[in-house]
Amino acid sequence: MVLPKYGVGLLSLAGAALAQVTIYGQTPLAQTKTDGSWAAMTTLAAYNDTFLTPPAAPNPAASNNFAIQLTKDAAQVEGISIAHNGPSFYGFSIEMSVITQILGKNSSYLQVPFLNLMANIQERAGGVYVRLGGNTQEFATMVEEGDSRLSPGHTFGKEISGSTQTTLTPAVLYTRDMFYIANNISSLVNVKWFLGIPFNDSVNWRIGIAEEGQQILGTNLVGLQAANEPDFYVTFGRRTAPYTPADYSREIGELIDYMGKSPKITNTKMLIGPSVSGQNDNWHAQDVFATGFLDDYADYLVAITVEHYPNNNCIAMYSPAGTPGAVVPQDVLPDYLNHGKVTDLAGSYTQDANTAVKYNKPFIMFEMNTASCGGFPGISDTFTSTLWALDYGLQMAFQNTTHALLHVGGQNVYYNPFTAPPTNQSAYNEWTIGPIFYSALVIAEAFGKSNTAQIVDRYANEGSANTPAYAIYENGVLSKAALFNYIDDDTGNNDLTVALTVDGGVPSSVSVKYLLAPSINEKRNITWAGQTFGEKFKVDGRLRGDLNVTNIPCDATNNVCRIPVPSPGFALVFFSSSDEQLTISQAPHTFATTAYSKAHNTVQYDPAVVATSNGHNAGLLAQKLGSTSPGALKNGASAGLVSVALTAVVLSFGGAVWTVLSS
Template identity: 40%
Template sequence: MDEWGRLSSQLATNPAYTNHQILMGPSTCCESSNADWTAMGLIGAGYLQRFASELKIITVQRYPDNNCELNGAENPQLLFANYLSHAQLSEHAAEYIEFSRAVQAAGKPLYMFETNTAACGGFPGISDSFGAGLWATDWALKLATINFSSTLLHVGGQGDYYNPFTPPPTNQSTFRQWTTGSVYYTALITAELFGKSGKSRIIDLNANGGENLTPGYVVYEDDQPTRVLLINYVDDASGGHDIIARIQIGGGDTLQPASSPPQVRVKYFEAPSVSFKGNMTWAGQTLGNHFESDGRLKGDEVIHTIQCNAETNQCSVPLKAPSLALIFLTDEALQNSSPPQDATASFETSFRTRVRHTATIDQAVLSTSNDRGGSNGHRVGSTSFGSIGNGVIGLGVPGMGALVGLFMGAIMVMNFRG
């Protein structure tokens, strides 16, 4: 606290800083790491009140496990089930409920500033698996239900297993040789679930009677349900644990009349098993296998249209084991989660697309055009194709199988308020 006080005083008295509210903190971890340095302990010590003028964002970090080998190497096979449990990650998230309320009362946003499957690079066979993508999505959404504004997945070096993306192991200059991890799909899925309105609110549905392996969430915009996300953690490619989720707006114990849209649109996140690595698909598209990615989805997007039953006021959505479904309750919700029609297309170079090539530039041109004067040069924006119009703005201060096995061919009925 005193160290923070000295730093904040230096910022406040430095004429070079016109915006003094630029700090993030305290970035505490779980209580087991340091019993004397906890989020609630700092709240009690007056951290939020003392540094309210300097703090822009309140941050914490959390890993459910670690591969640091402090007490010997862990066996990932014995740990995998922990990442297929909605109940376990919900217990971890619940530890922040009281802290979140205090942060909200202070008028600050709360970020999970660093997280991933396991500290020290993750576990082989878990952190780079399809199951990790399901877990990361569930974890991020559960945190959102207790007012976390953002969840940031840690990226490590080339030898780390939990990376959203990893560069080629050498300085190769050809394209499509990156590796995209399963948790990168989490970023795509959660972005589409919340949409672009900035009005999204999320609720844990406690789906299927709170069943551990089949969680679900609903997003509201302007007090109307717009999107539903369902997960089936069960690892059974035989179809014996596939689920039919019957979605109904109102009805049940909501004290509202039952209704349903005429149809819903559905995107699936799919792979043959939870341990699968590589060509998993989001809405029929993939970022490729190991050493195949250039950061763009490949293949045609597949959006399923499911007709709803006007008599029962229910929409029956199939959910394979394992898989994730993002359900758009209206076409407007789908549109608000999709890129605009006039979005800039990306190509392997600024001029043309080739299957394989190396981008080149005339050396004489390079020698007279590169650098632009270092930190004192002209701020012309981003080098990313299609983003010049936004790049200059970016240079300023940035804005911030057990129980389900009893229900073979199970049916979930979910009612939520309209």
């Protein structure tokens, strides 16, 4: 157990019984609700209530009774994926500028909801990867504790970076305590970390994050990103044109040489790259590989990475209203409910993934979500994103991507898997779960803990875009089937009945866990096997409700199991009644909190330096602390100094006592 660096606030309560979390009453924010057209937002994006019009259901109904022939032995399945091992397929990429809100104020004050959410992934997959970085890592600078630019007791601060990129990235200031925050989290839940080496200045390298990361995190640090989307460097003003894949490759060699001269760096062979976006006409990973990148540096790389969002909302988020070229969410909604679009998206990286296999390296989609610049209202924050990310994750795994990291910003983005409340509401509001988080939970169960999961797309229902299906194998044997229904139809006319047959015979019965919501528009009422994380402002990271697993008898005589799949919905079919994932619900080793005091912290931030990234406009700096995207909290925002209210709570776990933030 790694003790907190700070001892402030720790109480001697080891072994004390844990009280249940107290959820305070909430004050509703103004909301915008639309049907079809996208109206002007009047609240923070993470809590927006924009609804879009679902694509029309097929009329007459599509072929909703179809069969899938499954092969029992993985060795006989053509085109099956590599065996997936290690932590959960889906991990999380946390923008550096919101670490305080997501992880904790400092190493003695950890966010309980984050611990609980990670514990639930760990329960299903054994662990989870988390990356601290994003656009903000490129300008991040380590400073000494007590630096005048930091508020007293705080680990992080921000300065204007001078970046010209779309999201107007701030420069993050951090102290060594950031590494203690991460390591203390890893002592409670099995989280392994990726960090990013700043790449904005290749003459005066700042490798403190590598030095302190290795010294403090030890084996909990699994990789160091060398550049974040270098294909955008000229666009963002970080390099002068021309800046080519060969220039990037050369700088990697210079970084390796520089790291090798530091006595504090014990391992220079834990870099990841090239982390290109491949957007539009920018470079692609293959362009970097063509420079000899892998032949020269394979021994120094622990993974090959790319970053990709299928779309962007940048013009709408960062330009004046009416600026031409903005993507209209209603127009692209059908793309997120279409298996063909998913296969095309994942397929654009199949060559890269297979190159990684050739070099015996993991291939990681290092940053992704529904759309860059915060995502889309009515898509990124609804059940649409749940089904899309689940389908996309399985498709990436089928095409040999080994892991993918869902990006997390602040309150002013739509796509967050989880969102801490605005700071001035933390005394009475809890967290909000994003629909896309459920995809991470479900895919963790689908792959399990065997470290042998192999995936194959069954191209079901004659390759229907509405009804994809996958088979999942563990230890070389058929383990599960994953069945989707993208159609939004509350009449029941487009509910599916999928007839599964297995060579060698079906079992007498199968067990099914369902991922359900009333509509693709649903934002909160989403259940996995009957359980849910709760409404907005009411999430503590623990699942609520009773576990509901459906037993479906099979027709062994005719070798068929008929599985209903509601519209919309998803079914995970378990062929073995002894599969440990069937009994998993709320992780037993999670964290309850109880407030022992509530006091207003006198720490203040000058709004002039409260910038954010991956979706935050420097022109809106004065409007809110703790956000990573544009927009403002209208009620309570101040042009003066922003006071931070904190609730101190006590946590007892495994005989250790911690002070954490209840938010």
